[in-house]
Amino acid sequence: MKRITAMICALALALCAAAACAEAPVSNLCAPVAPAALRTLLGGNSFDAMITGWEFAGEDEDAKLTVLVTLCERDRFDPAVIDALAERDIIRFGDGTTVMAMEVARNDFGVHVKDGDGENYVFFKDEDGAYIATTDTDYPFWTEVFSFKAPVGKDVAFLDWSNPENLKEPVKLGYEEFVDYLLSGRGFTANNTRLTFDENGKLVEILLNYSPWD
16 A cells, blocks of 8 residues: 555655646746847848857756957058058058068059068059058958957858868858857957848858868
8 A cells, every 4th residue: 555655655756846847937048139239230241250268057958159350351441641651651550569660562463561670561452442451462461440248149141161172152150050050169350251241230140161270
C-alpha cells in the first residue's frame, strides 16, 4: 500500500511539474525603436563600417545580439589644398596621424608624397573631384564618423565575399554563421565590411568583402 501511495505521489508531482512548464509564460524582449535622428541618417543607406564589439541579452535561442558599429568614410581632401601641396607642408589624416611632405611629385595618376621616414603616399582624384589618400601599397585612410549599437535580427542577410577566388557573387549566409564568425575572432573592419539598413534604420545586410589587409 505504501508503495502504491508513493507512486501516486510521484506521478502527481510529475504532472504538476509538467503543468507548470506548460503554463510558463513566454518572455518577449521589449526595446525602443531606433531614434529618429538615427533613422534619418541610416534609413535605406549602406556604409563602410567597423564592428568593434558585441553583446547578447538573454540566453540560448532567446538571446538577442547587439553589435557595436563605427561608421567610417575614406579620407577625402579638398582638391585646391592638394593641388597646392608643397614641400614642408603638414598632412593630417583622419585617424590623427600627421606627416610632413618632404617630396611632392605630380603625374597623370595623382599627387605623390614622400615623408621624412621615406614612406610614400598617393593622392588621386575621385569622381567628384576630391582627392582620396592611400599609401603606396594602396592601403586606405579612414575617418571614423560615429559609433552606435545596432541590434542584429535573426533574419539578417550575411553575405561572405571575402574569398578572392570567388569573383562571381557572395556566399549567402545568415545569422548563425555571422555569430560563428564573430565568436571565431574574424575581423570586421572598414576595409572589408559594408552594412545596409532599411528605411527604419534596421540592420538588414552585412557584407564581408575581400581585403588584403585583414
